[in-house]
Amino acid sequence: MFFEPFRIKVVEPIKKTTFAQREFYLREVHYNLFNIRAENVLIDFLTDSGTSAMSAKQWGALMEGDESYAGSQSYEKFVAVVSQMTGMNYVVPTHQGRASERILFHEAVKEGDIIPSNTHFDTTRANIEFRGASALDLVIDVAKKTSFLHPFKGNIDIEKLKILLKKTDSKKIPLCLLTITNNSCAGQPVSLQNIADTKKLLSQYDIPLFIDAARFAENAYFIKMREEGFQNQSIPDIVRKLFSYADGILMSAKKDGFGNIGGFLAFKEKKWVDLIRNFLIMTEGFPTYGGLAGRDLEALAQGFKEVVDEDYLEYRGRSLEKFGSSLKSVGIPIVEPVGGHAVYIDAKELLPHIPALQYPGQSLVVELYRMGGIRTVEIGSCMFGKVDQFTKKEVSSDKELVRLAVPRRVYTQSHLEYVVDVLAQIYKKRNALKGFKIIQQDRYLRHFTAQFEPL
Template structure:
């Protein structure tokens, strides 16, 4: 059993959280049409819906907020952010935006032409949507080990280089817009990508004159895994590993709400392509605001600049990932199946294995998510066929590679005792797993349905 890694910080402020009864929670779910995004946050005991923007900022970040410069143009927080981002990523051009999907919105239309294909180790839902909104077709080629949730592999998030090259040759390189490397690989279970795989992807892009873009939401966690799992990097700092990682790519998009530990913010960084940067600036002005604030308040820029540095601190990352590993070990001891080993930001419960009687059409990941809230007031999130949606051309329900219920752990928020409550709730659900029902959708939007869909249980 892995020992819980003690927090490298002390607590200065607390926020009370509400305790509810199972009867109350069942009523709340009915009112929310069985969509956990529609639940009120006040009715959640432990909120593991996402690690995006839900972390606890440090005293230094809050101090930065108090001295934020709210000038419309040329705010000093922008200069501070650019300086820190250039130092960490090694890229010349830095454009702040309000969050990760905004970064995709101002970059992807410049890279993707109508009908072109974009390849990734695995697109997350919002990234996939922005490929499609730009007229492209998203294609996933994650390594085959990602489908094996039971056995240990160091880097289950890797891009399958062989399949990617075969696909490029099959459809023609002129029909490929870009390769996007997601680090860590969220949809595959928060699994890391090796430095060697990033190098190989870079070489492939150079061979076919394609751009490599890194989805960098959890870049620091990925760097920690490289340091602890790749022999050549054991003595290197997180910062040095990060700079090498991005040296192999041409640009990055980033939701800074994860590894930069802010409540709002994002980045587009471009290595040295001035024309591409000019295009990004123009779209930023149109969609986000002037280039030096990019849809953010000056105080947000300052908190982000500070958070970038805090997010690459080794002691913090050791605690952060150690917390996830502790939860994983407790669940493994209890016989609860999940994507093993534990990812960097979350535990991805294997709902297909825990609820084998529920087909992908009835969304086992969503069923487990709902059951977890019923049992203990814990909010999680489906990362499976429910989130994946339907084929854009045929309208048929797509089957996800895995049917996950994701327990995303906010940074610097919950304690060991909270994680133990999660384990106890899942042990109880496991004891009555055969009684859990699947769900069907009664209404859904055209894009990113899982945020606002309405469902009902199949009785």
Template sequence: MSDIASDFETVPEPYKIKVVEPIKLIARQEREVAIKEAGLNQFLLKSDDVFIDLLTDSGTGAMSQNQWAGMMLGDESYTGSRNYYNLQKSVEDILGFKYYCPTHQGRGAENILFGIIIKKGQYILGNYHFDTTKAHIELNSGLAVNLIHERAYNTSVEHPFKGNIDLEKLEHFIVEKTPEKIAFLLMTITCNSVGGQPVSMENLRGAYQVAKKYNLPIFIDAARFAENAYFIKKREAEMFSYSDGCTMSAKKDGLVNIGGMIGIKEDEELFKKVKQRCVPMEGFPTYGGLAGRDMEALAIGMREVVDEAYLASRIDQVEYLGRKLKEAGIPIQQPLGGHAVFINAKEFLPHIPQTQYPAQALCVELYLEGGVRAVEVGTLLAGRDPETGLEILPELDLLRLTIPRRVYTNNHMDWVATCLKRIAARKDRIRGLKIVEEPPILRHFMARFDWAE
């Protein structure tokens, strides 16, 4: 914000509302029916039955007037669309990558790149892989390893960069397993699974140096690159200098409803392989599963997202909700991250064992209380050990209140906070859940539940 804005206690959003979408709070009895029909899984709810949707910030943001105008300039040629080259200019200017390949979203980018680089049984090391990334690693016969610093697991500890990888653990793992058994390093910025926590420039530099010491490639999961850059007050291009490339779900910091990409710094041979694999999996490399209008919206969005006024407003709204919950005594991951507020469900609901999914039970209760849809980032999301089939019990069992970009006002945040305060007054009566149906991978999307005994 401007210097003048720093003199005020609150600062308004750096935009005004031009178009609105009606939302409706259906009656409590209707919510009870809706969540039961959804198998107590908020992913299976109809959006019309949701009042405030904090399920995800992926593709749920509001686009600007310039992005909508840009979509009218979509060049829908099958190859060589002008929008591809406009996006190429944004990628080079903002991220600093010489080569890029658009994809329909981040998962498409991961599936292409991982299938090229990973050999069967190799380890992929990172600060903390998100569930969909872990799934794509395993689908490509790799083994995902999380090496986040231990302080990330203590939600009450204040540290500015809880997303940092533990550099000592990283080097020890490489030496112990040998570099030949490591496919690559992947740094997730900000680190979603531990509360949207940023990674420091020093830590990125250190991870890069370790990777180069052992001749290993290092990539960045860049879904929320601008938010991470804002936290460390550095130019985003400098962050990406400590990598060989990136995968990106552009549905977050690309400020679009669909889109992703692979960015590669210098490795032309790898880029050739990416393009070859893109053709059968996503489409021709100059559209990669996107319409020309989508690429144009992304080209504009990537420039808008690094505007400091936007970022200040975005992160301030997350902090606003977090402060409300903290004042109410609700345990959250501290300090607050960039895209969501994470409630420590293990601490909030200590009477529910992890095997009965406390964060998922809290998701159900929050929907019943006020029509708010949130998401579990805990035992349910962690899944089962692929070898033993046993539940993986992560250190953190979190409920994520994910705030879409440029969508809700602080009045909506007040509603969410009030719902959680009311739940806190009767939290001892909340019951755990048991799974009655689950798919073998990424189970939290489609699993169905019943109340535990």
């Protein structure tokens, strides 16, 4: 038995829509759910980023924001909380995760460099490639098998990293980045042993280890639950231990900071702050506010204290696990084990009659909205399909997934049960679902703006 470890103090109404209205809205936006008005969505599982519900204490903290341009008290509070939580000596706020990436890579990464990772998140990859460098994913092979059970499916493959380090001039590898949890691999966690082994190996080559820590608390919870020797350790102790192996942190506080906006960079050594300071001031703001208002810093400082609460993390983990097993019980194939922030449906397995280039994931995304007003996102050939340079033909992605990202502290168990009911109905009529064709698309990140037509 478990339940939400909070009571609801402020509510936001959900506007009900009819099947016919949703059919109309879908046509109006050419079947691209990014263009649906949020007020016409019943359950919004588009992302867990920036969509958390803040606590009463966070709302209270907003009023204490010190909006001084430099040296504000809110900054001092923010730094104290982040330093205590991470063990990092130097903390620089930024307005969100990708700003941290842009600022660090602008100074630390140059053309021709290679940045190995377990798996880079899209914006991380884009910011590295924008510098003319390569973003290399070295996740363990089993991560590619959707139903293979492994407790730490987000781990970097130490053998692959060893090979890379042996054959590459270490001056070309300015840093290695571990993403915890591994978002692009279905939110799968990374073990502490894997973080320690990565650090040990990198030290032989004098290469710094950075952690992309967007979901560090969810990762720490998985370590406590699954890794030998951590069952009796507190979450804050595990968090400090995992960061102790890092030279620096890139953070989007829109996930495990319970923030609607915000991020930071943190370092063990001062040389990194000296390196980025100029570019930070030019593009983000003075180092004591870094693109955030004092009130945001206050809310985030409080959010970081709340996210490492074990009751919250246990509820979060168990609620997602139950959501995943309920979906399986009505026949829906999912990526297993369930990760930290989302359940991923395997649309290729659910809709085998729809070819990859007729976008089975998009078909399911559309049907979830049509049947239940539920907004999700396709992570398959719409997002990652590419036109081959030589044949000029479109090449599909290796997976066709649909992500149901669950915002933190926003939806109750009955909302999740409603989604399971809708998917149970879709399962029964799955053979009648049809594919889509793309009728208009942009050159980059086409899934945000593409227009579709049903086949």
